[in-house]
Amino acid sequence: MTDYTSGLSAAERAQTSKNLRLASQFIREFLAAPERFDVLPENATIVLLPSDVDPDTELTLANMEVAKQIERQGKKAILWAVGMPERPGPQVLVRFPVFREGQPAASYDRQKDLLTIEFSQTDRPTMVVQHHPYVTVIVDRETHLAVALAIPNFLTVVAPKSLPLFDVLLLPSTERVGITLNELVSLRNNLAHGDDRPAREQMTVPEILTELARLAA
Amino acid sequence: MPIQVPICTVGSLCRRVCRLIRRERDFTNLLNARGDVLRIRFTTEDGNVIDYMVQYEAFIDGEYRPIVRSDSGHERPHLDVLDWNGKTTEKRWTAEGTTNNQALTDAIGDIEANWERYLDGFLRRRP
Numbered sequence: 001m002t003d004y005t006s007g008l009s010a011a012e013r014a015q016t017s018k019n020l021r022l023a024s025q026f027i028r029e030f031l032a033a034p035e036r037f038d039v040l041p042e043n044a045t046i047v048l049l050p051s052d053v054d055p056d057t058e059l060t061l062a063n064m065e066v067a068k069q070i071e072r073q074g075k076k077a078i079l080w081a082v083g084m085p086e087r088p089g090p091q092v093l094v095r096f097p098v099f100r101e102g103q104p105a106a107s108y109d110r111q112k113d114l115l116t117i118e119f120s121q122t123d124r125p126t127m128v129v130q131h132h133p134y135v136t137v138i139v140d141r142e143t144h145l146a147v148a149l150a151i152p153n154f155l156t157v158v159a160p161k162s163l164p165l166f167d168v169l170l171l172p173s174t175e176r177v178g179i180t181l182n183e184l185v186s187l188r189n190n191l192a193h194g195d196d197r198p199a200r201e202q203m204t205v206p207e208i209l210t211e212l213a214r215l216a217a
Numbered sequence: 218m219p220i221q222v223p224i225c226t227v228g229s230l231c232r233r234v235c236r237l238i239r240r241e242r243d244f245t246n247l248l249n250a251r252g253d254v255l256r257i258r259f260t261t262e263d264g265n266v267i268d269y270m271v272q273y274e275a276f277i278d279g280e281y282r283p284i285v286r287s288d289s290g291h292e293r294p295h296l297d298v299l300d301w302n303g304k305t306t307e308k309r310w311t312a313e314g315t316t317n318n319q320a321l322t323d324a325i326g327d328i329e330a331n332w333e334r335y336l337d338g339f340l341r342r343r344p
Contacts, residue, residue: 008249015249016253017332019236020329023246031318031321031322042242043251044245045244045245045247062250067247098293105323197285
């Protein structure tokens with residue numbers, strides 16, 4: 001952050017104007033479909049990005065720098081693309097799925113109600129991108145590659161809409177924190193209204209993404 | 218068809234129902250690398266904005282300085298251009314009958330259109 005003694009540069013003025021335009025669009029989209037924004041946490045600090053439909057590479061890169069700057073200060077910024085049409089999932093970003101025992105590497109934390117599906121194991125700094133009503137993508141800050149999908153409010157919001165996705169929790173490879181397999185099976189059967197179909201033995205990454213796309217539709 | 222529930226008055230059932238559909242949201246949009254922000258806070262009930270506040274702040278001398286603020290107010294929505302002490306130097310009321318939804322989007326649109334004028338005026342009034 002710098003002071004204002006020299007005023008704003010032409011580039012900063014352009015960035016500010018464009019971001020206010022995005023903010024205007026953001027609030028219109030929010031008021032049109034507030035449920036799409038439920039994944040945003042309270043008091044979120046947001047860096048808006050132009051949509052892929054109307055790309056502005058210069059603004060995208062400048063705003064990514066702002067997000068990195070915020071991260072360097074130890075704060076969290078959420079990247080949110082405005083003007084995005086409904087589209088089938090964030091799979092365009094997915095490169096190398098991580099597998100444990102031949103199944104997607106997933107972990108679920110009951111206290112946070114968060115399901116995470118990893119695509120890359122890395123200790124490098126990451127940031128969160130929101131492109132989807134239910135799913136946030138964890139992105140490597142340097143390479144911009146997706147390293148994981150995170151689904152907040154999983155048991156409370158997402159799982160009741162999708163039994164196949166719920167069954168990710170039941171896979172042997174899924175790490176479960178704060179909840180047992182038996183508790184999950186019981187919950188699952190309650191959601192299925194007595195239809196206690198056996199859990200799928202295999203849930204592949206394409207199937208998971210297809211299911212997410214179905215949810216978003 | 219959305220559920221039509223009146224604004225809470227009395228009664229525990231009413232309060233319970235309204236809590237389910239009333240939602241407060243609070244966002245801070247970063248605008249540039251200097252740290253300037255647009256803060257947006259609003260409450261919706263059954264999809265309608267029942268109150269809101271939008272504030273454009275510049276990060277000057279290590280502090281966030283409110284430059285212009287619009288809120289739903291007690292009577293009707295208005296926009297205040299502010300000085301260094303946070304006092305109003307110019308007040309503009311929205312047209313009578315403007316909904317809070319419209320006022321909120323209009324306020325951001327106004328800031329988008331006039332932020333440079335508001336900021337330059339604010340800097341000129343620097344004590």
